[in-house]
Structures are given as C-alpha cells and as structure tokens.
Amino acid sequence: MFLMVVISMLYFFNFYVNDIWTPNESFYAESVREMFESGNFLDIKYNYEPRYNKPPLTYWAIAISSSIFGLNEFSIRLPIVIMALGAIWLTFLLGKEMYGQKGGFYALIIMAFGLQLLAVKQYASPEIPLTFFFTLTMYWFYKGFEKRSNLYLMGSYIALGLTVLTKGFPYIIVIGGIIGLYLLLKDWGKWKQLWRDVVFLKLPLGLLIVVVIGLSWVIFMYIKDGQNFWEIYYRETFGRALEKKSNGMKPFFYIGVISWSIVPYSLTFFYSIFYWIKNRESLRQVLFPIAWVLVMLIIFTISKGKIPTYIIQAHPALALMIVPMFLDTKSKHIGLKAINLTMSALLIVGTVYLIFILDLSLFSLLAPFLIVVLSIISAKRIGILELSKLLPFWGMLGFVLIFSSFLPRMEKLxxxxxxxxxxxxxxxxxxxxxxxxxxxxxxxxxxxxxxxxxxxxxxxxxxxxxxxxxxxxxxxxxxxxxxxxxxxxxxxxxxxxxxxxxxxxxxxxxxxxxxxxxxxxxxxxxxxxxx
Structure with a gap:
C-alpha cells in the first residue's frame, strides 16, 4: 500500500500544469466544454461540428469531474490519472490472484512506470480509460472463471460493456479472442471440459449485457443521425482496421513498440520469452497472459491502421509473463541480473543527462545520487538478484520525477x-x-x-x-x-x-x-x- 501511495504521488505531480495538448486532448476538452454550453451530453461536438469518432464514456468521465471541480486542466485530466492508477492496481490484483502476494507486488512495479503508460496518462484521451476497463474485464473474468463465481463473471460482462462504450465494439472481438484462446490452450485435448467451461460463461446473457451497455449510445445515435453517424463511426472502428491505406502488414511493428513501451522492463519481457521456452513444462501458469498478448499482437498486426497506443492494453499481460520468472528462486538468472542492472544504470545516467540538458537545478542531482546510495545499501541486505528486479522501478521513478519538474517551464512557449x-x-x-x-x-x-x-x-x-x-x-x-x-x-x-x-x-x-x-x-x- 505504501508503494501505491508513492506511485500515486508521482502520477499526480504536475499533471495539471500544462495547457491542453494538441491535437488529441483538445478534442475531449473542447467537446466537454461544448456539452456544458449546450446542455446536451449525448451529441458530441468539437469546434461546433459533430464528432462521431469515439463513444462517449471518456467524455462523460471528464464531464463528471468538471462538474465537481470546474472545467480546467485539473478536472479534465483527473479521471485519466485516477484510471491509470486503477489499471496499475488491477494489475497488482491480477498478479496476486495468479501468483500470490509477492507476485502482485512484482506485477505492480513492472506496470507502474512503463514509459508509454506514463506518457498517455499526462493527457485526456480514451487510451487510459480503455486500459482501465479492459484490465477490469480481464481481472473479473479470471477471478470469476477460476472461482466459478457468477458475480465476478457478470461483472466482467459489465466491464466489457464499459470497454465498448469507451472505444467501440471491435473490443468485443479482441477480448472474446483472448478468452477463447485461453480456454482452448487450457483445455487442449479435454474437449468435454472445454465445453463445460464455455457453458459456464453464459454467453447469451453476457453478450446481452455487453450490447445493452456498450452499444446503447451507438444505437441511439444511429436512430437519431442515421448514415451520417454510421459512416464516421464505422470508419473510426472497423474501417481503420480493414480499409485504411497501409504500407504493408509490418509484422514486427508492435514488437518494436514493446521494445520501448514498457521501459524499464521491455528487455526483461523479451528475456522472459527465452525463459519460458527453456521452462516450457511450467508454461501453464502463464497461459492467460500468453493468450492476452498473442491475440492482441495478431489482431493489431493484421489491422491496416497501426498506432503504438493500441498495445497499451497488453501491458498488464506483459507484466504477468515476467512475474513468475521473478518468483523463481532456483535459477541464478545471470542474464536477468545483467539486463536489469544495465537498464538501471542507463536510467541513472539518463536522469543525470536530463538534468544538465534541461538546465535544471543541481539540487535535482540528489534523486539519482540517492538511488545509487540506496542501491549499494540494499545490495548487501537483499542481494544483487532481488535488487536487479527492483532497481529499474526506482531508476524510472527518479527519471520521471526529474522530467515532471520540467513540465511547468514548457508553458513559457x-x-x-x-x-x-x-x-x-x-x-x-x-x-x-x-x-x-x-x-x-x-x-x-x-x-x-x-x-x-x-x-x-x-x-x-x-x-x-x-x-x-x-x-x-x-x-x-x-x-x-x-x-x-x-x-x-x-x-x-x-x-x-x-x-x-x-x-x-x-x-x-x-x-x-x-x-x-x-x-x-x-x-x-x-x-x-x-x-
């Protein structure tokens, strides 16, 4: 809990000091302002023209916050930061559910300071709300399925409906594909058990819940505005995937994105793939995150429209694939130590470089200095292996702290x-x-x-x-x-x-x-x- 408080403090540090960013955040800020101006919270407009591109849940979350705190940068970004922290906490809960308390702890530190998550939490857009509701769907599904709890299972359908209300109905296919592949991998060769598992999902009732929640706004807008609405909405959902001009499939596009998106643990993830190949007899414990990552990579690689933020919803799964490797105390993990300590050293050097290139106060050097001192002390207490797992987290914390202190100066321009x-x-x-x-x-x-x-x-x-x-x-x-x-x-x-x-x-x-x-x-x- 203390660690979550530290993470929260950093997420809230200077999150509101910058003017609305262009272009993406501007769509949400101005559309909500026009909602308040018109009193109409169903018709989404930007610059006084209809904006059918995305479903309304992100707009509504911002509107609720703004009705409490007034319409300003603080209230516009507040629900985004809260949901980012919620996604981190849900990753902790998933890790705890799958691997125990320490597994939850590792999942938390891997998820918390991923570079891409840190970037998108800084502005209002659907990526963070989508990540929150997506992860909530997966957590409630996993808990409901493993405990045979109808309550959690129905909760997962509600969360899936909210996911659809955030970004669109293609996510029914994405999440459905993940769950389907997971059941297939888990029950491979046990076809009667597979059928029982499918029956337990209560798909007719679940899909009805998803449609009522997730597609209610789409149905309303289609009845109201007809083809004018549908052409734009379709283009921004399935149209992006099926019809957008492409320079080719780019089969390694999202592999490249993963190589930086969960820095400081990106290389650790790639190392974990070799770990699981070597320890394939234990692969069953990561079938769920494997299905999660594979389906997202396949669907978004096939999709013609490729945007790096599409992979953020896979971050919890990437963390969950790393966790059992961290929990393995039998292996010496020489490669793991080398990768994590090297990444930590680069982060510390990068933080010092950032301080000088951004002309920040020399007092800022205290952050990397403390990380180095605490690392030396901790190495004697918990050992190099355990330190190598934690140090990238602390190194990234120092980097983000220094970077966030620069944000107010940007407003001069x-x-x-x-x-x-x-x-x-x-x-x-x-x-x-x-x-x-x-x-x-x-x-x-x-x-x-x-x-x-x-x-x-x-x-x-x-x-x-x-x-x-x-x-x-x-x-x-x-x-x-x-x-x-x-x-x-x-x-x-x-x-x-x-x-x-x-x-x-x-x-x-x-x-x-x-x-x-x-x-x-x-x-x-x-x-x-x-x-």
Missing amino acids: RPYDQIGHIVIDKYNIDQSTPLLLNSWLIHNLPYYTKRQAIRDYSPEMINEYAKNKETLALLPKKHLNKLDFKYEVIWEGLIYNFASESQFFKYILAVNDALNGNEEKFASYILIYKR
Whole structure:
C-alpha cells in the first residue's frame, strides 16, 4: 500500500500544469466544454461540428469531474490519472490472484512506470480509460472463471460493456479472442471440459449485457443521425482496421513498440520469452497472459491502421509473463541480473543527462545520487538478484520525477490560455465572432477562446471577411503587411510551428532549444482584432 501511495504521488505531480495538448486532448476538452454550453451530453461536438469518432464514456468521465471541480486542466485530466492508477492496481490484483502476494507486488512495479503508460496518462484521451476497463474485464473474468463465481463473471460482462462504450465494439472481438484462446490452450485435448467451461460463461446473457451497455449510445445515435453517424463511426472502428491505406502488414511493428513501451522492463519481457521456452513444462501458469498478448499482437498486426497506443492494453499481460520468472528462486538468472542492472544504470545516467540538458537545478542531482546510495545499501541486505528486479522501478521513478519538474517551464512557449484570457476577459469579444486561422487548426484554441475556429484563412480571405464583420484572426507575423484594414494587435508571441505536439519528446527538445535561444521550431504569431 505504501508503494501505491508513492506511485500515486508521482502520477499526480504536475499533471495539471500544462495547457491542453494538441491535437488529441483538445478534442475531449473542447467537446466537454461544448456539452456544458449546450446542455446536451449525448451529441458530441468539437469546434461546433459533430464528432462521431469515439463513444462517449471518456467524455462523460471528464464531464463528471468538471462538474465537481470546474472545467480546467485539473478536472479534465483527473479521471485519466485516477484510471491509470486503477489499471496499475488491477494489475497488482491480477498478479496476486495468479501468483500470490509477492507476485502482485512484482506485477505492480513492472506496470507502474512503463514509459508509454506514463506518457498517455499526462493527457485526456480514451487510451487510459480503455486500459482501465479492459484490465477490469480481464481481472473479473479470471477471478470469476477460476472461482466459478457468477458475480465476478457478470461483472466482467459489465466491464466489457464499459470497454465498448469507451472505444467501440471491435473490443468485443479482441477480448472474446483472448478468452477463447485461453480456454482452448487450457483445455487442449479435454474437449468435454472445454465445453463445460464455455457453458459456464453464459454467453447469451453476457453478450446481452455487453450490447445493452456498450452499444446503447451507438444505437441511439444511429436512430437519431442515421448514415451520417454510421459512416464516421464505422470508419473510426472497423474501417481503420480493414480499409485504411497501409504500407504493408509490418509484422514486427508492435514488437518494436514493446521494445520501448514498457521501459524499464521491455528487455526483461523479451528475456522472459527465452525463459519460458527453456521452462516450457511450467508454461501453464502463464497461459492467460500468453493468450492476452498473442491475440492482441495478431489482431493489431493484421489491422491496416497501426498506432503504438493500441498495445497499451497488453501491458498488464506483459507484466504477468515476467512475474513468475521473478518468483523463481532456483535459477541464478545471470542474464536477468545483467539486463536489469544495465537498464538501471542507463536510467541513472539518463536522469543525470536530463538534468544538465534541461538546465535544471543541481539540487535535482540528489534523486539519482540517492538511488545509487540506496542501491549499494540494499545490495548487501537483499542481494544483487532481488535488487536487479527492483532497481529499474526506482531508476524510472527518479527519471520521471526529474522530467515532471520540467513540465511547468514548457508553458513559457505555450500561450494558449493567455490568448483565451485576452479574447474573453480583456476584450470580451462576442462568442459568435469566430477565430480565423491562417493555416492549420491549432486544436486547443476553440477550448481557450470559447468559439469556433476556422482554418486555412489566407490574408486575402481575412481582408474580405473584415469588410463588414467583426474580425478576430491569428496569423504569422510575416503576413501582417498583407492586411489592408485597420486592426489592433492584441497579442504577439511564439507558437510551435507544427500542427501537433503528439511527438512529445521531439516537442520537448524543441521547447528546450527555444528556452536556450534557438527558436527555429517556433514561429512568431500575432492576434489581430477589428471591431
């Protein structure tokens, strides 16, 4: 429990200090703002246009939080952080259920600071809610199945319905495939037992529960908006998998993602594969996570649309495949010690490098120093093998602590809330006046300016628009001489010169360069207003 408190403190550290990220988080923040503005929580709209792309559960979670704490960065991200911690705790419970208390502990530390999970918990999107409800489904299924408990089994169907209400009905196929493969592997050759296990699942009742919960919104929206809704919804679900243009199957795409997504334990996972090949007589104890990982790899590899975040829901299974190897006290685990200690050393060196490259306080060096000192002390007390299992966790904790301390400084080059304050509070510009943008849509500006933003307005188009209308426009400063009407410059500053901040580490390097005088990745913008 103490360890979970430490993890929670780090997850909550500086999680709310940044403006809404672009583009993904902007869709959820602005859509929820428009829900409150219209009073309609069923029709999802972004930038005052229908947004049918995803089911509503993530929006609703944010709306509930915002109704309590007000609509702001804190309330928008709060349910995401809570559900991320929930997914970690569920992984602990699964590990405990499968391998005992110590197994739960190992599952917890492996899951907690996976690089990809740490990244996506920092912004509002469906990935974390999906991971939470997905893992809840798997936990309740496993517990219900192993204990022959109808209560937990029905709970798993409810959780699956919520999973579908978060990301869409393809996850019925994903989770159904995992459970089906698990039963097949477990009961291979015992066909009567397999049939009894299938009968126990009570599939007709379970699927009815899933459909009622998971597809209720889809059915409502189809009745309401018909084919307009269905074409977009289908394109964002099955269409991505079956019809999206692809450069090929890329059979090793998600293997590559795994190689970094659960750092600091990614290499440990690959090592565990060789461990299980060598100890295949004990393979039965990891059939459930094996089925979980295999089905997800197969389905998303076949899928034409490939996005790294699709694999996050496999993180608990990756951890559960590693845990029994950690529990094996008979093997010397020379390779395991070498991998984990090397990764820990790299993390400590990386943390020191991060402190210097981001020009952080030298006081920050205390974090890696303490990790080294505690490691030396612990090695004498618990031994090198046990230390090698824990040290990547503590090394990643220090890295994340240092990195999170840099987040507030990034806001010097993220002026979006400042622009909103000028438009709404200082000039009180009527909300019916749209924000005209010279090029791409800066996705979080509808949220901060509380109005529609219209993209791709050239200076000539702005001139034409301004002839007889109140005008608010954001454009690069270099285009200022192309405007032929009287206006007032109400804001001037730097904006990232790319449409997306989603390539996060590239963006951080650009921000750090700009803070140190190299502003080549940013452009000078002006916000003009004509009454």
